[in-house]
Amino acid sequence: MNALTPETTPAIEISQLTTRFGKHVVHADLDLLVHQGEIFALVGGSGSGKSTLLREIILLQQPASGSIKVLGVDLENISDTAALALRQRWGVMFQSGGLFGSLTIRENVGLPLREHSGLADPLIDEIADWKLAMTGLEPSVGAQYPSELSGGMMKRASLARALALDPELLFLDEPTSGLDPESAEEIDQLIKKLRDLFGLGIVIITHDLDLLWQVADRVGVLADGKVQGLGSMAELAHLDHPAVRKFFDGPRGRAAQSGVK
Numbered sequence: 001m002n003a004l005t006p007e008t009t010p011a012i013e014i015s016q017l018t019t020r021f022g023k024h025v026v027h028a029d030l031d032l033l034v035h036q037g038e039i040f041a042l043v044g045g046s047g048s049g050k051s052t053l054l055r056e057i058i059l060l061q062q063p064a065s066g067s068i069k070v071l072g073v074d075l076e077n078i079s080d081t082a083a084l085a086l087r088q089r090w091g092v093m094f095q096s097g098g099l100f101g102s103l104t105i106r107e108n109v110g111l112p113l114r115e116h117s118g119l120a121d122p123l124i125d126e127i128a129d130w131k132l133a134m135t136g137l138e139p140s141v142g143a144q145y146p147s148e149l150s151g152g153m154m155k156r157a158s159l160a161r162a163l164a165l166d167p168e169l170l171f172l173d174e175p176t177s178g179l180d181p182e183s184a185e186e187i188d189q190l191i192k193k194l195r196d197l198f199g200l201g202i203v204i205i206t207h208d209l210d211l212l213w214q215v216a217d218r219v220g221v222l223a224d225g226k227v228q229g230l231g232s233m234a235e236l237a238h239l240d241h242p243a244v245r246k247f248f249d250g251p252r253g254r255a256a257q258s259g260v261k
C-alpha cells in the first residue's frame, strides 16, 4: 500500500513543460504529477521524449520553458549548492549501468559516499556491502570488477550504487533491459521490495510490459509531446486513445496481457 495522500509533498511536479531541439518540439506544455511512495512508469514510443524528460528531472538538461519541482524544490534557476543538495536526495540507475570498469563493485557502490559523505573508508566499505546485500548480492561480489558480473548482477550493483546515499527518490532507466525472464522477474520483485521497505518514490522508464503489469502503480503514456494516458495498467488497458491503444494492442502488449489477469 502506498501513501497517496493529498498532504504528501509530490515527488515530482511538472507543469507546462516545453522542450525543443531546434524546431523539433519534443514536449509541448506537458503536465505530470508523481506522488511520493509510488512506482511510476513512463512509457512511449521511441523518440517520444522519455529520456529527455528524465534528463530534465535530474538536472542534466534544461527545458525551453515550464516548471519542474522535485521533492518540492523548483529546478528553475536552482543554485549550485541547492542542486548539489538535491542530487543527494535521489539515486539514478542508468540503462548502461554506468559502473566504472576500473573500480571494484564495492568501490563503485561506495563512490557517492566518498564524494558526498566525508565518512572514513572502512565505514564506506561496510555501507557498500550492506547496499549490495539489500540488492541480493553476496559481499564477495564487492571485490569483483564490473566485467566479471552477469547482466542481472550488473543491474543489481548499479541499483546498490543508486541506493548509496539513502535516496528518497529513485530513477530507473530500463532496469530489466537485456535480462533473461528469470533475472527480470527478480529485478521486478526487488523494485517492489525497495518501495515497500523504504517508501521510496520510484520512476521507471521501460518498454518491459511484464514489469509494468507486475510493478507499476501508475503508468504515463508519452506521445505527441504530452502525457496522453495516465493510470494503472488495468485502467489504461480500457482507455480509448490512439497512443495508448498502440501501446497495448501491439503483439507484445497482447502477449503480456494474456499472461496477467
Ligand SMILES: Nc1ncnc2c1ncn2[C@@H]1O[C@H](COP(=O)(O)OP(=O)(O)OP(=O)(O)O)[C@@H](O)[C@H]1O
Pocket: 021, 026, 044, 045, 046, 047, 048, 049, 050, 051, 052, 053
Ligand atoms: N541532444 C539532442 N539533440 C537533438 N535532438 C535530440 C537530442 N536528444 C534527444 N533528441 C531528440 O528528441 C527526441 C526524444 O528523444 P528521447 O531520447 O528523449 O526519446 P525516448 O522516448 O527516450 O526514445 P527511446 O525509447 O528510443 O530511448 C528524439 O527525436 C531525439 O532525436
